[in-house]
Amino acid sequence: MRYFCETACLRVTVLLTSSLMVLGAGLRCVPVSDLEIRKKLIHGGQLLNGLAGPTVMNAAPFLSTTWFSPDERATATAIASLLSYLGAAGAFLVGPLVVPSPNGTSHLLLASQSNTEHIKDRIEAVLYAEFGMVSLIFSAALAYFPSRPPFPPSVAAASQRLSYRRSFCRLLSNFRFLMIALAYAIPLGVFSGWSGVLDLILTPIHVSQVDAGWIGFWSIVGGCVVGIAMARFADFIRGMLKFILLLLLSGATLASTWFTLTCLTSVTHLPLTTATLYTSCILLGIFLNSSVPIFFELFVETVYPVPEGITCGVVTFLSNVFMGVLLFFLTFYHTEFSWFNWCLPGSCLLSLLLILCFRESYDRLYLDVVVSV
Numbered sequence: 353m354r355y356f357c358e359t360a361c362l363r364v365t366v367l368l369t370s371s372l373m374v375l376g377a378g379l380r381c382v383p384v385s386d387l388e389i390r391k392k393l394i395h396g397g398q399l400l401n402g403l404a405g406p407t408v409m410n411a412a413p414f415l416s417t418t419w420f421s422p423d424e425r426a427t428a429t430a431i432a433s434l435l436s437y438l439g440a441a442g443a444f445l446v447g448p449l450v451v452p453s454p455n456g457t458s459h460l461l462l463a464s465q466s467n468t469e470h471i472k473d474r475i476e477a478v479l480y481a482e483f484g485m486v487s488l489i490f491s492a493a494l495a496y497f498p499s500r501p502p503f504p505p506s507v508a509a510a511s512q513r514l515s516y517r518r519s520f521c522r523l524l525s526n527f528r529f530l531m532i533a534l535a536y537a538i539p540l541g542v543f544s545g546w547s548g549v550l551d552l553i554l555t556p557i558h559v560s561q562v563d564a565g566w567i568g569f570w571s572i573v574g575g576c577v578v579g580i581a582m583a584r585f586a587d588f589i590r591g592m593l594k595f596i597l598l599l600l601l602s603g604a605t606l607a608s609t610w611f612t613l614t615c616l617t618s619v620t621h622l623p624l625t626t627a628t629l630y631t632s633c634i635l636l637g638i639f640l641n642s643s644v645p646i647f648f649e650l651f652v653e654t655v656y657p658v659p660e661g662i663t664c665g666v667v668t669f670l671s672n673v674f675m676g677v678l679l680f681f682l683t684f685y686h687t688e689f690s691w692f693n694w695c696l697p698g699s700c701l702l703s704l705l706l707i708l709c710f711r712e713s714y715d716r717l718y719l720d721v722v723v724s725v
Contacts, residue, residue: 362411362418363499369407370490376400377483381476408436409668412645413652413660421505422720423587430583430645434576437641441572444565450474506720511657519658523666528711529655533667535597535706536647539604539699541674543640546696547571549682550633553689557615557624567630571637579642586646590721593650594712597643601704604639607632608696615693636696656716 379397384390416428451474504510514522523529546553551564559567582596611632614622622628651663678695685691 363497366493369404370493372400372404373486374490377486380479381483410661410664413648417509418500426583426586426649430580433645434579437572441569444568508716508720513657513659519662522658531706531710535703536667537670537674539703541671542695542699545675545678567633571634574638575641578638579645583645596646597707600639600643605700607635608700612693653714653716
């Protein structure tokens with residue numbers, strides 16, 4: 353999909369991506385009474401939805417370069433990359449608010465009706481709603497989504513990129529890129545895995561699933577708001593991407609350390625309250641989620657003229673690898689989560705040290721500002 357995004361026009365890529373999402377969501381809604389067949393259809397739908405993922409996750413810098421001028425690119429990248437996070441934020445709430453808890457622990461009025469058939473109906477309602485939303489997105493893209501503006505907004509938008517093979521050779525041989533790729537992939541991969549089991553981590557300290565959902569929701573929403581604000585600042589004052597990342601990663605290291613020590617209240621004697629848990633978790637999400645578009649812009653600037661989709665696709669793959677390794681270990685060490693919590697400040701601190709040692713360059717910005725003059 354990354355290769356297709358770079359070689360085909362943007363409109364075709366978006367239409368292909370949204371059509372895969374429609375097919376995937378539609379397969380999950382097929383009314384089949386046979387549970388085995390229904391399970392296969394749901395797995396098939398999830399597979400199609402996963403195939404659409406690379407474009408959604410990696411196309412933001414490509415979109416911003418194609419359509420926006422140099423003083424708008426970071427903001428456009430932030431909006432395009434972080435808006436998809438709002439869907440994840442909504443997922444933290446949709447489960448507890450729409451589908452009643454099977455064990456009757458939900459605080460909602462629907463809890464009294466939480467029998468098997470009612471829960472099944474509510475889950476199907478969510479699936480139908482998702483199918484309707486992705487169908488609407490596909491229809492909108494089909495009606496109007498041009499591949500590029502009539503005139504390139506910058507020199508970089510009109511310039512030639514490296515081939516697929518040469519791009520990979522350039523990326524793997526660029527030590528500075530590997531440094532910031534690890535600085536992005538390690539903490540974001542650990543944080544993604546940690547967020548996915550946040551309710552399990554908070555259960556031993558008597559935090560309900562609903563509260564864990566609200567913590568996840570506000571951490572993502574806060575990250576989106578702060579990320580767009582930081583990107584706008586980066587557009588106003590160019591050449592500050594490394595400085596912004598140092599600030600965000602320092603905050604993430606402090607917030608994750610605070611949360612981890614708070615969970616060890618029997619040792620550290622720090623106050624363990626709902627307010628401290630909310631504050632530390634939400635601050636951690638804000639600092640890490642808001643760093644995503646800043647990292648993306650720094651990747652592209654560092655390895656230009658490697659295509660944007662290939663660059664961001666590689667680092668997203670690395671992040672998923674670290675998340676997968678962490679969750680793999682979780683299958684063996686799932687009775688106690690303090691080690692998982694310590695992975696957060698450790699990964700953030702390692703990322704901070706890598707960014708400190710990183711020597712930044714702005715090759716794409718140089719082309720736009722100097723060569724265009």
